[in-house]
Amino acid sequence: MEVLTMNGTAVHAEAAAGKGRRYRLDRPELLAPAGNLEKLKFAVHYGADAVYIGGQSYGLRSNADNFSFEEMREGVEFAARYGAKVFVATNIYAHQEDLPGIADYLKQLEAAGIAAIITADPAIVETAMAHAPGLEVHLSTQQSTMNWQAVKFWKEVGLPRVVLARETSMEEIREIKSKVDLELEVFIHGAMCSSVSGRCVLSNHFTDRDSNRGGCCQSCRWKYDLHQDHGPVGDPGDHMFTMGSKDLCMIRHIPDLIEAGVDSFKIEGRMKSIHYVASVVGAYRQAIDAYMADPEGYALRPAWEEEIGKAANRPLNTGFFYSTPGASEHIYEPEEKPAPYDFAAIVREYDPKTGIAVVEQRSPFRPNTEVEFVGPGGRSFKQVAGPLADMDGKAVDVARHPLQLLRIRTSEPVAPLDMMRKKIGSA
Ligand code: SF4
Missing domain, CATH: 2.40.30.10 (Translation factors)
Known part of the structure; x- marks a missing residue:
């Protein structure tokens, strides 16, 4: 088995049969969003082991800058200097009209040095496996995978990694890991969908922008007023509310995540700023490294939470990891304070x-x-x-x-x- 190093940590490269590169990490991977080339460089420089980006097609962030093939090559080259990898989100649910050209697109990703695609649609999974065997295929969170039987199914299909639904609990993660030997990627930080991820049609309904084809306009965060029958309840503005959820933050629970067997810690936010990406990645990098260096002596440092808080100011919670979020986990007040x-x-x-x-x-x-x-x-x-x-x-x-x-x-x-x-x- 070949042993490489990634940011100073041993990495065992295992060539899966006919699949090109395959990496298995001795520590969990920190996977960061990168909305453009500059953000990619900051994410990697501040400690991401891998970044995920969008190409010009087939991704779910059509409002992000998204990468040309030339920018992807530059990003891959930059990341490689740090021993980091670049993944591309190709996670739309494709209509028939979306599919012509997908094989060529995937081959170009492969040629650009992209390590993996993150995808949900079985048509894209199958096309990637047939036409771009050097690309790993990671199953997107859009597939809402939350049980070990489903993970086992995707393993048998030949996928090396499943991104679990944000709605999966810590107990379910432990059970999945104990029953199926497959890499699990889990969201640990960032915005949540107030609906079940990948199952929301608010944006489609209000603006004709399809959230499952990259067009979500975040309608859940708009300000709504309360109406009943034919008119407002009270004076306009009396009952103003949003349907948005608090953001996920697991910085206090790094040991739980590592001990549950999570292989990849994913940060949400391809639309977020450089400042946000660098601060959040930097904080989680330190926490993961501190735990891996000394699990027994590990203690949460207030500076990590402070660092996260300096770049963003939304209320935070632990999502679905420990309990199903209740009424107190939504953001009712439409007040978005700026980051401090x-x-x-x-x-x-x-x-x-x-x-x-x-x-x-x-x-x-x-x-x-x-x-x-x-x-x-x-x-x-x-x-x-x-x-x-x-x-x-x-x-x-x-x-x-x-x-x-x-x-x-x-x-x-x-x-x-x-x-x-x-x-x-x-x-
Ligand atoms: S509108 Fe909100 S809940 Fe719906 S997909 Fe978009 S972000 Fe998620």
């Missing part, structure tokens, strides 16, 4: 001799703003931004131009792809 921190800039260069960094602006900031630099592995420090200069050395009073390059002195060393963020309202 704003992503201000990306570090592009750093000169250790001068202590000067070149940063690329992502939201306005000024000298004298309190900023925080954050890197992979929980490395972070705060400072007050001193004088700013453009690349010609001219003083800048407000970094107001998107993507503008600026020089700034940092109080501690930084590295390319570190993030600089500021408290909301501090500039």
Whole structure:
């Protein structure tokens, strides 16, 4: 058996009969969303073992930027430098008219170095196995798999991995793992469908955008008013509510997930920001590594939860893992608070001799703003931004131009792809 290393951890590569690459990890995989090439680079840099992306066709996030084949090749090459892999979501439920061209599309994914597709439709499963044998086929959560007999069925079909439905409990995961030897991928963080995932037609009904063909407009998060018979109940706005669910967060339950035998920890959110992806991936990376290094001495660190909270501000819960969410697990109040921190800039260069960094602006900031630099592995420090200069050395009073390059002195060393963020309202 060939042994490779991935982010310092042993990886056993097993060639499944006629299937091309096959990896079995000695630790759970951290699988992150990447809505575009830049997000892919941040996800991998902050510790993802694998990322999932959308191509131009057959995926469920038609509003995400989605990748061309050329961008996929670049993403695969970048990820490979870290020992990470790239998966492509091809998880629509296909109508007949969607299928012509699917074999060519899958062959091109294979040629681009994509490790696996995530798919739900048996027509795509069968086509991939027949025409692109170098691609692993992972069964999408869209198939709503929640019992061991179903997992066994997909194993017998020849699939190496099943992404369980978000509605699967921890007890059910343990039972599935004890009965079937197949990789299980589980959502551990991010938005939930208020309906059973993959079974919702709210978006189709309200906007004619099919959630099972990539068009969901998140109708469950809209604001609704209460009507009865022919009119509103009370004054308009009296009973305003949403149908959205709290977001899933399992950072407090890493030992349970690992001990239940989950092979891949999946973070939701291909539409989310770089700041969100990097912060969430960074926090889970640290938690998983801490547990794997010392299961007995493992303890949750408040800094991991704080890091997640700095990039997003939706209420969190543990989804279906420990009990079926009840009335208190929905978001009734249509109040979306912004994240407490704003992503201000990306570090592009750093000169250790001068202590000067070149940063690329992502939201306005000024000298004298309190900023925080954050890197992979929980490395972070705060400072007050001193004088700013453009690349010609001219003083800048407000970094107001998107993507503008600026020089700034940092109080501690930084590295390319570190993030600089500021408290909301501090500039
Ligand atoms: S409308 Fe909401 S519940 Fe329905 S598919 Fe979209 S996100 Fe899920």
